[in-house]
Amino acid sequence: MPSIIEGYSYDIFISYRQKDNKHDGWVTEFVNQLKGELEATFKEDISIYFDENPSDGLLETYSVDKSLEGKLKCLIFIPVISQTYCDPKSYAWQHEFCAFNELTKKDQFGRDIRLPNGNVTSRILPVKIHDLDPEDKTLLENELGGVLRSIEFIYKEAGVNRPLKPNDDSKENLNKTHYINQVNKVANAVKEIITALKKQSQHPKEASKQDFEVKQVHQKNRRTKIIAGTIIALALIILGLFFIPKLFKPEIALDKSIAVLPFTNLSNDPEQEYFSDGIVETILNHLFKVGELKVISSTSTKRYKNTELSLKEIARELGVSSILEGSVQRIGNNVRITTQLIEAKTDIHLWSETYDRDVTDIFSIQTEVAQNVARELKATLTSDAKTQIEKSQTKNPEAYNLYLQGRFLIEKTGKNIEDIRKSIEYFEKAVSIDPVYALAYTGLAEAYQLIPSYSSTLRQEAFEKSLRLEALAKSKEYIKKALGIDKNLAEAHAILGRILYYYEWKWEEARKEFELSLELNPNFLAAHVYYGDLLCILREYTEGRKQLNIALEIDPFSSWGLHGSIADTYTYEGKFQESFEEELKRQVMYSDSTPLWRHFRNYVGLGEDLKAVEELWKVLLRTGEITNAKDSIFLKDAYNKSGIKGLWYWMLELELKKSSPDPFSLATRYACVGKKKEALNWLEKYFELKALRLPYEINFPELNNVRSEPRFQALIAKMGLTEYQIPK
Numbered sequence: 001m002p003s004i005i006e007g008y009s010y011d012i013f014i015s016y017r018q019k020d021n022k023h024d025g026w027v028t029e030f031v032n033q034l035k036g037e038l039e040a041t042f043k044e045d046i047s048i049y050f051d052e053n054p055s056d057g058l059l060e061t062y063s064v065d066k067s068l069e070g071k072l073k074c075l076i077f078i079p080v081i082s083q084t085y086c087d088p089k090s091y092a093w094q095h096e097f098c099a100f101n102e103l104t105k106k107d108q109f110g111r112d113i114r115l116p117n118g119n120v121t122s123r124i125l126p127v128k129i130h131d132l133d134p135e136d137k138t139l140l141e142n143e144l145g146g147v148l149r150s151i152e153f154i155y156k157e158a159g160v161n162r163p164l165k166p167n168d169d170s171k172e173n174l175n176k177t178h179y180i181n182q183v184n185k186v187a188n189a190v191k192e193i194i195t196a197l198k199k200q201s202q203h204p205k206e207a208s209k210q211d212f213e214v215k216q217v218h219q220k221n222r223r224t225k226i227i228a229g230t231i232i233a234l235a236l237i238i239l240g241l242f243f244i245p246k247l248f249k250p251e252i253a254l255d256k257s258i259a260v261l262p263f264t265n266l267s268n269d270p271e272q273e274y275f276s277d278g279i280v281e282t283i284l285n286h287l288f289k290v291g292e293l294k295v296i297s298s299t300s301t302k303r304y305k306n307t308e309l310s311l312k313e314i315a316r317e318l319g320v321s322s323i324l325e326g327s328v329q330r331i332g333n334n335v336r337i338t339t340q341l342i343e344a345k346t347d348i349h350l351w352s353e354t355y356d357r358d359v360t361d362i363f364s365i366q367t368e369v370a371q372n373v374a375r376e377l378k379a380t381l382t383s384d385a386k387t388q389i390e391k392s393q394t395k396n397p398e399a400y401n402l403y404l405q406g407r408f409l410i411e412k413t414g415k416n417i418e419d420i421r422k423s424i425e426y427f428e429k430a431v432s433i434d435p436v437y438a439l440a441y442t443g444l445a446e447a448y449q450l451i452p453s454y455s456s457t458l459r460q461e462a463f464e465k466s467l468r469l470e471a472l473a474k475s476k477e478y479i480k481k482a483l484g485i486d487k488n489l490a491e492a493h494a495i496l497g498r499i500l501y502y503y504e505w506k507w508e509e510a511r512k513e514f515e516l517s518l519e520l521n522p523n524f525l526a527a528h529v530y531y532g533d534l535l536c537i538l539r540e541y542t543e544g545r546k547q548l549n550i551a552l553e554i555d556p557f558s559s560w561g562l563h564g565s566i567a568d569t570y571t572y573e574g575k576f577q578e579s580f581e582e583e584l585k586r587q588v589m590y591s592d593s594t595p596l597w598r599h600f601r602n603y604v605g606l607g608e609d610l611k612a613v614e615e616l617w618k619v620l621l622r623t624g625e626i627t628n629a630k631d632s633i634f635l636k637d638a639y640n641k642s643g644i645k646g647l648w649y650w651m652l653e654l655e656l657k658k659s660s661p662d663p664f665s666l667a668t669r670y671a672c673v674g675k676k677k678e679a680l681n682w683l684e685k686y687f688e689l690k691a692l693r694l695p696y697e698i699n700f701p702e703l704n705n706v707r708s709e710p711r712f713q714a715l716i717a718k719m720g721l722t723e724y725q726i727p728k
């Protein structure tokens with residue numbers, strides 16, 4: 001039976017490896033079920049080419065006969081993707097999958113078609129029956145030129161990877177899929193594709209004739225319609241008098257939340273990873289500027305690179321309704337970028353596009369993607385946001401490429417001092433090519449701020465003025481250049497704000513920079529984090545937590561330690577139970593039970609002394625301050641003799657025994673045993689070092705009993721914090 005569209009041999013071609021049918025006839029069973037489902041889906045009969053005993057395992061030199069070539073001329077190609085299917089030497093791969101992929105690119109419809117709802121889909125409709133090895137997935141996506149999207153028939157349990165069968169219980173299957181429902185999805189997808197193809201194949205003259213006939217009917221019935229319309233209008237007016245409140249009932253707001261997953265690097269070169277990551281980062285930065293959108297930061301989405309989780313599972317973990325995924329393939333000066341926007345709950349494709357461009361067009365591609373996503377999610381794109389999105393920081397692809405390499409190193413997990421220094425080299429090269437590249441100057445400023453914190457050789461010197469002043473001078477120099485080029489660059493205002501509060505202790509000036517940064521980009525993660533830190537230093541804890549919680553919404557799997565920062569604010573306020581609850585969120589999210597000083601403080605604050613002793617033992621063991629069971633006995637003896645105060649005495653002696661005791665540790669421990677003079681002596685020495693962490697640490701509850709002392713208040717005044725400090 002020929003295809004329902006003239007010129008095609010079949011409607012559907014089923015491609016598979018013989019191995020996957022020989023054992024239990026899975027493919028035969030699937031085809032029979034699909035035929036039945038199609039009969040209940042289409043008015044017409046749908047033809048399927050399925051050879052139950054195909055030749056397989058043939059050599060690459062095998063020549064495709066003309067009969068197979070004719071059979072491949074079909075509307076839809078369904079490959080049954082298994083652990084064995086992606087084999088370049090196999091007949092099914094070479095002479096069916098690859099052959100159809102090339103054939104459709106040259107026929108009247110093309111491989112990728114637009115559905116009636118405006119979405120774009122492929123005429124290759126994969127059915128996947130196994131989780132794939134990474135190399136097989138890469139082979140598939142390279143051939144497809146984009147991310148693999150399939151209808152899955154996989155039964156999953158721990159250690160199990162097999163095809164889903166009709167009698168499998170969906171409750172026991174970790175994927176929660178039901179065989180018959182998956183068959184129905186295939187049939188519905190086939191219907192969507194064939195409906196679109198039939199519409200496209202309609203002859204223009206026939207369409208014109210139909211339009212003409214419709215117009216004639218419209219003319220004949222015009223008078224009747226006018227009368228009917230008048231009656232309906234009157235009826236609506238009368239109904240409106242009774243139902244106006246219902247007519248003006250507000251619509252349910254559309255969930256405008258999105259995560260952009262790491263794009264697959266199809267360049268067959270791991271060194272190009274920075275480029276695909278950079279494309280995602282730029283698209284995200286554009287989307288962040290759309291105030292109505294909730295956009296998840298890449299620091300949370302990177303954990304889903306090469307994941308086996310479904311989009312629905314990813315969306316649930318991140319708390320979003322939509323997912324943007326894609327791939328990047330760069331060869332020389334040519335780049336292919338594919339993107340797909342998917343409604344995660346229903347797995348419906350909202351929008352997709354493939355861009356085959358010269359690398360010089362990379363800026364316009366990223367802008368188009370961001371604008372299309374905003375449009376599909378019905379987000380209002382203000383004129384300011386549109387201007388920001390369309391504005392390119394550089395027109396030079398080489399400078400942009402260097403910037404991406406520098407950015408990749410700064411964002412790298414587990415970065416070290418060499419990564420930071422190398423990033424500076426990339427940023428410097430970028431600005432040498434494009435001297436008005438404001439974002440690259442901001443990258444330089446950020447990198448110079450990181451140097452003292454990321455050098456093991458410099459770590460002990462981090463308090464020395466010479467090191468800090470060098471980093472500060474360079475950072476300020478580059479930020480000044482960045483803002484001189486672009487005064488509306490949110491990233492630059494955030495970095496400047498950090499310089500002002502972290503290095504210079506200029507609290508109100510920093511506040512203004514963060515407020516301006518967030519006005520320019522309401523979703524800018526770093527600005528929320530830095531601003532939250534600043535507000536907590538100023539003891540504006542409620543507002544500080546608000547900023548940190550917004551940051552957590554943007555970056556739920558945060559590498560910033562935000563749950564810990566929020567927990568600390570509760571501890572500083574004396575809200576020890578709330579601090580525990582916040583810390584529990586971190587432990588649940590990261591499956592982490594690491595003992596922390598915060599736990600010890602909270603147990604002390606709650607009066608749970610025995611738990612405090614146990615926690616302190618764990619903390620000191622982890623930090624290496626105690627190493628054996630004897631130390632544990634001494635610790636417990638100290639508590640048994642003098643309670644919590646005895647513990648502080650014991651820890652004080654422990655610190656004094658060190659060759660280079662920490663001034664702040666001594667200050668807090670002296671304060672806790674009631675030796676205020678000694679505590680203030682060490683606190684003043686710590687201040688003389690202008691320790692960068694002092695503004696945070698000054699709020700530790702261990703210092704509460706010296707907070708009202710004149711010397712403490714004098715110290716606070718020198719830091720410019722008098723108006724924010726309330727003695728306790």
